[in-house]
Amino acid sequence: MKRHFAFLLVAVCAALTAQADIQTDGAYHAVGNGTRTVERVPGESFSFLANGSDQIPDGDTVTLYVLTAKDFAGEMDEQVFARWWDGYMSHWIMGSWVKNVSLDAARPETQFRGWPGADTAELDLWQIEIPAWITQPGDNFYAIQLKGFAPDGSDERYLLQRLGGDFCHSNHFGQVWSASEEFDGQDWRVLVLP
Incomplete structure (x- = not known):
């Protein structure tokens, strides 16, 4: 009995420790539905939904950009995914790291959504490309997954368009x-579009 209790206690502590490693401050794709097509990635000429519209011709790749805190998964290996629902099934598309984005409170033109308020911050920029063979004409839906991997498990957080459910929160960007x-x-x- 004591062994089972000790194992359970260690497992719960390990799970809580792993969950604490995913940082959502600094994570951003869009607040609501409209901003992603017009809000520019800091220091870039493209928006978070780089197609510039949420109505995309069939045959076009959908390009998404995501900001995360640098090393958002702490000691774990990190990766960003999109969970894409094409109306029939889910697809998991892995993103690729693009570069670091430096923000500086002393240079307002480098701030993003009023952050940082003081000092400097460094974020990571990720790109996710959903190829045309995955999308389907009609409504398609997606969420962004921030995932940390370790030898003993993984942990994830999801960036979403709006609040709902008991487990939702928002960060300092409003994400x-x-x-x-x-x-x-x-x-x-x-x-x-067909």
Whole structure:
């Protein structure tokens, strides 16, 4: 009995420690539905939904950009994914790290959504490309997953379009995030034109 209790206690502590490693401050894709097509990635000429519209011709790649805190998964290996729902099934598309983005309170032109208020901050920029063979004409939906991997497990957080459910929060950018993978109706929509 004592062994089972000790094992359970260690497992719970390990899970809580792993969960604490995912940083959502600094994470951003879009607040709501409209900003992602017009709000520019800091220091860049493109928006977070780089296609510039949420109505995308069939045959076009959908390009998403995501900001995260530098080393958002702490000691774990980190990766960013999009969970793409094409109306029939889910697809997991891995993102690629693009570069570091430096923000400086002393240079307002480098701040993002009023942050940082003091000092400097460094974020990571990620790109996710959803190829045309995955998208389907009609409504397509997606959420962003921030994932940390370690030899003894993994942990994730989801960036979402809007609040909903008991596990949702928002960070200092106003970005909604959740620890739960149950987010139906909270994800972003893209209309793929026939």
